[in-house]
Amino acid sequence: VLLPNSISRIFYTLTLFTTFLFLSLGGVKPVVGATLPVPTERVLLTVSGNVEHGNVVPANAKHQATFDLAMLKQLPQHQLLTTTPWTDGIQSFTGVLLKDLLARVTNSHAGIKALAIDNFSAQISAQEINDYPIMIAYLRNGKQMKIRHKGPLWVIYPLDQYPQLKKSVYHDKMVWQLDKIQVQ
Amino acid sequence: MRHKKFILMIFTVFVFAVSSFVALKRHNQTIDLLSVTGKTTVWTVVRLESEYLKFMQIVHLYAMNELDIDTLMIRFELLWSRTDVLLVGEESKELRQQPMLVNVVLDLQAHLNELEPVIENLQPGKNDNYRHIVATLDPFYQRIRDIVVANFRGEYSHYDAVKRNNIQIEIGFYLTGFVFSGLILLWFVWRESRRNQALALEDALTKLPNRVNFYRQLALAETYAKKHRLNFAVLLIDLNGFKQINDTLGHDAGDQILIGVASRLRYLLSSQDTVARLGGDEFVIIKNGLDNREQAKFLAQQVVNTISKKYDLSGKECSVTASVGISLYPLDSLKVEQLQINADMAMYKVKKEQEGGYQFYDPDMFNSLLRRKQLANDLVDAIENNQLRLLYQPLFSFACGNIECVEALLRWSHPKYGPISPPEIIDIASEYGLGTRLDKWVLLAACRQNMLWQQAGLEKIQTSVNVSPAMYRCGDLQQAVVDVLKSTGLCPKQLMIEVTETTTMSDIEASPDVLFMLASLGVELALDDFGTGYSSLSHLKNLPLNKLKIDRSFITDLGQDPNALRFIHTIVQLGKNLNMKLVVEGIETKEQYDLLAAEGCEQVQGFYLAKPLSSSKVSELLAQQMADMSPASDI
Secondary structure, eight states: OHHHHHHHHHHHHHHHHHHHHHHHHTSOOOOTTSOOOOOOSOOOEEEEESOSSOSBOOTTSOOBEEEOHHHHHHSOOEEEEEOOTTSSSOEEEEEEEHHHHHHHHOSOOSOEEEEETTOOEEEEOHHHHHHSOOEEEEEETTEEOOGGGTOSOEEEOOTTTOGGGOSHHHHTTOOBSEEEEEEO | OHHHHHHHHHHHHHHHHHHHHHHHHHHHHHHHHHHHHHHHHHHHHHHHHHHHHHHHHHHHHHHTTOSOHHHHHHHHHHHHHHHHHHHSSSTTTTGGGOHHHHHHHHHHHHHHHHHHHHHHTOOSSSOHHHHHHHHHHHHHHHHHHHHHHHHHHTTTTHHHHHHHHHHHHHHHHHHHHHHHHHHHHHHHHHHHHHHHHHHHHBOTTTOSBOHHHHHHHHHHHHHHHHHHTOEEEEEEEEEESHHHHHHHHOHHHHHHHHHHHHHHHHHHSOTTSEEEEEETTEEEEEEEEEOSHHHHHHHHHHHHHHHHSOEEETTEEEOOEEEEEEEEETTTOSSHHHHHHHHHHHHHHHHHHSSSEEEEOOHHHHHHHHHHHHHHHHHHHHHHTTOEEEEEEEEEETTTOOEEEEEEEEEEEETTTEEEOHHHHHHHHHHTTOHHHHHHHHHHHHHHHHHHHHHTTOOOOEEEEEOOHHHHHHTOHHHHHHHHHHHHOOOGGGEEEEEEHHHHHHHHHHOTHHHHHHHHHTOEEEEEEETTSSOOHHHHHHSOOOEEEEOHHHHHTTTTOHHHHHHHHHHHHHHHHTTOEEEEOOOOSHHHHHHHHTTTOSEEOSTTTOOOBOHHHHHHHHHHHHHHHHHHHHO
């Protein structure tokens, strides 16, 4: 009884993952080390903490890296098809990988803390970031997300591709209304 | 049958494995469900309440001109998003089972949509729009609060309860399978262990208790008897004639007999008593609660009688007898181990002395056993150190009265027990495996003495030596004779080997070659004790015998039984016709001598003429004989 089920699940995962990889190939490689441009539009994300290539130096504070939508679009682009516990049906998310974003602003890190507009927060370990293509999505089903629809940025774990992530402990890390990242 | 059991076993193990696996999985699921739903339910409604309160606060601050419109709008968006979280998605699906919650959230979302243009255009200051927003949102506070409280108390957990209940039923089902198959497995194990235990304590053939169980019962009997100051008896039973049945009718027949004996013994005893099979054809009874010796005697007689009744082996009748040794507790020994040894001794005594029957142990048996062991030990030394002695009883010629032959007779004077009779020496030697060594010693000593007489210039005579049955069985008699003749240089004609008819015929039959080989060496052969044993005439015909020694019992009867002389006469004629020398032995009186003189025997032996003599005495007699004869030869 168990075997066919798990096989079909593996097939499903492989199919989605292949789509995912295929779309990834079209992306642009991150330019590590190049100076980060200054945002020209509304800032969506502020990365603070262990930041080495920032674009803002607040008074009495370390570098910060701020991103607007255009800057996010400069990073390698990915698309992910998955279900979530807070949406109905399979959703298509577009965004950048957390891994790529972090590589753009720092050479090394020991995980991050993701914070939402309402100050909800979650800890994401370096190992998770390394092991799974965790996405910072800015489009859902091709549309930008309003705050009321959990936008403008949403941390998306590839739940359907990695069934082991379908646990409440990972669900809690899928921070919506993301606006700050603290790099450790 | 075995196959079916195996399948049932496999099936049970399978059910056990599956049900324990599923029950565990479902259990984990329930735990997950309880923690996740409990957590998300309360968390989600609390977040709605808190965003509502924050928004109301922000509206107030905005009216007081302390915030910008962007902040107000972000709070509006956040509040709106909380309604969305409750209305969409799997996580809040269970919450949506609560009609009150859905109503409130839908109302709130609709109202927020309605207010959105008003809020977007809200100007700082406590104006109409502000009052409208506050006044219309205010009633939601109590409604949201009610949801929070209700969820905190778990009043709306009906859906969960149903779901949990279903899982509980499922778990119950699998747990039942788990427990039930577990019980079956335990039962299997229990039954197997009982069976093993039974096998360990039971004799497989007769279903009687086995040796191990017997020792257990013996210990119990001892404890019980000690506590209640009672007596009990141990009866050791050995079958006679069982080996023959096994050998001639096969082991199946033997097994049938054993089963028959077992059931007959069981029939004799009450449930408080024990009958066990110690192995082979040996059984043992523990008879509890004896009042006197007579009861044990009665039981022993019953045992002997019941066992000796005929056994019907699928049409064939056959019978065995029983030798029973009885030992009593506490009379004979307070130690149960000794009790069994005592019974064993008594049983052996029966075996030796009679064909079937019973004996009580008495301390003499123990002493005689000790004596035999001591003698056996000392016999080894005696052989080594030449402490044995040979006496020689002369055989005289009837015709001329000269000594023609001497029979070597073994004597042993034990430092503690004094003179040991030859039959006992032979008996002990054969029991303790010393027969061959003893015979070799006798052969060598006798031949050497014969040579000494010759070397002393005495007349050449024959020496006859009795050889024990063991020598035939071992098959090295021939070699021993060859060795002795070689080492002493004795002429083979001067050695006569005496074969005892009663004891050795079966051995001779088994290996007739031995006698022929001895004959081929030139050694003479005599058949001792002729007329008493089972010898058939064909033996006389077929075996290379030179001499017949008529048993002394015929001689003893002379004078009383007129038939005795006729018997002797007939035997003498038979021997003569077969070309054998005839010897009469055991002549004790002149009367006997005179009666036999006319019968034509060649040689005569007996106390009347000469007792067994020392070698020096024989020398004297021989010298005397020579002296008597020499004048005649001179003439």
